[in-house]
Amino acid sequence: MANIFEVLVTNLSQLGFFGFLLPWVLMFAISYGLLLKSKAVGEDKKVIGVISLVLAFFVIGLGGAPLGNIFVGIFGTASVVLAAILVIVLFVGMAGGEPAKLMESKNMMVLVAGIGLIILFFVISGLTGVRIDGTVMSVIFMVVIMAVAVWFVAGNGK
Numbered sequence: 001m002a003n004i005f006e007v008l009v010t011n012l013s014q015l016g017f018f019g020f021l022l023p024w025v026l027m028f029a030i031s032y033g034l035l036l037k038s039k040a041v042g043e044d045k046k047v048i049g050v051i052s053l054v055l056a057f058f059v060i061g062l063g064g065a066p067l068g069n070i071f072v073g074i075f076g077t078a079s080v081v082l083a084a085i086l087v088i089v090l091f092v093g094m095a096g097g098e099p100a101k102l103m104e105s106k107n108m109m110v111l112v113a114g115i116g117l118i119i120l121f122f123v124i125s126g127l128t129g130v131r132i133d134g135t136v137m138s139v140i141f142m143v144v145i146m147a148v149a150v151w152f153v154a155g156n157g158k
Helices: 002-014 017-038 045-094 099-104 107-127 134-155
Strands: none
Touching: 002 017, 017 045, 045 099, 045 107
16 A cells, blocks of 8 residues: 555646646745845835746746756755754754854864765756766765865874
């Protein structure tokens, strides 16, 4: 028997929920908010609403389902990254550290920037259709771990 949530997500996907509706709502909300805040076309909310409606349909007309797939990939990856950050903050707090002071270290900023670049690389490679198999991923992971270990040991020996 199939899980009810798997059936729900499959049905929503077949109905165009992820490929049409959610990207449309996102584009409508972003354009509405930007036009309202910038007052580029005045302050009349009806005019702003109509322009945002048209812009949202144009964006979906241009991107369609592939645009929805991009958003699914971006927001899915972002949620995993945010969950990992939350776990790190929880571990730091449980170890007696102060999570608020975590980003004051220059080394931590370099580490976060490096992780961000790696995530950006994988997102861009996924969008362009470049696929990296498990063997290459394992080699990249081992090289990164070795580089971090060398940097950690050699960096502290000032």
